Amino acid sequence: MELRDTPDEAAFRAELRAWLDANLPEERRGGRGGAQRFDDAFGREWSRMLYDAGYAGLTWPKEFGGAGAPYSFQAIFYEEMARAHAPGHVGVIGLGMAGPTIMAHGSDEQKQAHLSKILSAEEIWCQGFSEPDAGSDLAAARTRAERRGDTYVVNGQKVWSSFAHIADFCILVTQSDPDAPRYRNLTYLIVDMHAPGVEVRPLRQITGEAEFNEIFFNDVEVPVSNRLGEEGEGWQVAMTTLLHERGTLGFALTAALESGVNRLLDVAREKVNGDSGIRERVAAEWIELQALRYTNYRSLGAYQRTGIPGPEGSAIKLRWSEQNQRMTKLGRELLGAEGILDDGWWHHQQLRSRGNTIEAGTSEVLRNIVAERVLGLPKGR
């Protein structure tokens, strides 16, 4: 057990910190996230800078243009980005989900066509999994892919798709055989978002901005060569995507939370230094943050050895989402009478946090997953 950086890790951290100091303009720091991530033209430019400096696809194998670095470097990357209040790479769906899925299931042509462009942010990707009637229950997806010769004709609707309005490609889970049993009825496709029949409608959310979109597919023709995995094996391919989503997601989440907790500490120092009740609650948030941080480290230990995140990682998203809701509410509370003003940060974060227990697996579904897959309790369904 070693919680300090190895010499290699320390060197990487120092180099990254210096690079951020030199390259990230002051006025680009401390953004509030949300729709700012993609509505601001600087996003792509910044992503390209990260790529040119070798910080995109740190854990991707070298043969696919990555750095071939251990997962701990990815963790350090998130920590230092959060420390510098830096905006992230706009290609997060491509980097974290589409890319690893293509590496695992894609043809050589697909790898050739997409992987390097994902890294350089030349291609922005979105994810088409959730549907109006298939949220937590992915196997119930109804977006239809009908085989006609060398193409699939796709019809249907996806929802809660971030980046879709700027995306070039979509990883799409479709229903290819309505008569097949559950989990053998799905086919996973790569869809060109500029193809005829694809329509994107922004979905305005609780914060007033539109981070997510609905995507409508109307007789969209997708070449069979754009399929990932075999026909009917979309479920297995989708599980690869979600596994990668959970792999280092915890670090990204915790890094963002750390920025928030640091702001909370600043507000507490300024506004309520003598109130022991508030001091105790602020300390509790700091403690929970450390608990998440070190749970990430433990999960990473398993990931480094086996390629599969440790089971303890399944608790991270659950607790992170609840903490972000509690922490941002406490921030608003500490601002006192000003807490109901739209200050450009706490106001946005607190409202945005209500989505945290819903997106990327509702807390209810995550508890079911923990109960059935981690604790081995009998299945209810």
Next chain:
Amino acid sequence: MDFAFTEEQAELKRQARAWLSERYPLDRDWDAPQDDRWSELAELGWLGVSVSEDEGGVGLGFLEEAILLEELGYALYPGPYLATVGFALAALGPADRAAVAAGTTKWSAEVNGLTPWLGSVDKVVDMDGNAQPAQGEELVSVDPSRPLGRLERSNGTPLPGPRDIPRARAAMAAEAVGIAQRVLELGIEHASTRVQFGKPIGVYQAVSHQLANTYADVELARSLAYWAAWCVAEDDEQAPVAAAAAKAFAAEAAVAACERSIQVHGGTGFTWEHPLHRFYKRALWLEGLGSRPAELRLEVADAVLGVSVPV
């Protein structure tokens, strides 16, 4: 960074689990006097884990002791290992350390005016860091297997080492994690086998989600406890804040884990016959001994916000 046990540490954990579960099964005779098997612990090397080989110990460190403490909590081990190794050892000089490793002296320490196991140890580290003979008033404890007492001081002998509070807190956090893990497992077992309305009750989300909540609590508590143990073992500057955080979080997690497990067990969990109440009482004991969670969080606040300025 590599936040995982080495193969040797993982093996120690497995061995401790096996050794303890054979000797301290849940169906033991709880009303008979409990044998602490102290000389066997000495032979196993558990009493001298962090004592140097020159002094008859094993020459490892606090991380290995924390591993054992977690397993001792898991097994609801009755003896004063926590007090001797967790509370007192750091204060002792070479001869006393050798006697601990050899299993010839049991120690405790005065903690906020209370001395655990006062009636069954040989010596006590008092609040001023002096060695005292173990004598004084014996008190009834919430956990009958963990008696408490009020030390009657005489002229103590100054001890060379520190009253290492972070070490004591990290030790209690490790035990609390073991307790929480065990009652989680008991809850899972019950929810998987108890059938009502034609199904094992674990299929009902009102039941299974309670256990999922405990799982999340236990894993977060474990992360803090191992972090604190590493800081103590490495004499890291974060040891005080890590240990305060770990003790507050793990003790509360253990108490909550027991309460949820009792609820999941239904009427059975409320009986004297079922061992759950014994875990619960030990969790309450750990939560209450020394600084309580709220006080510990205020210490953490001092560390992360700066010391409070009264207004």
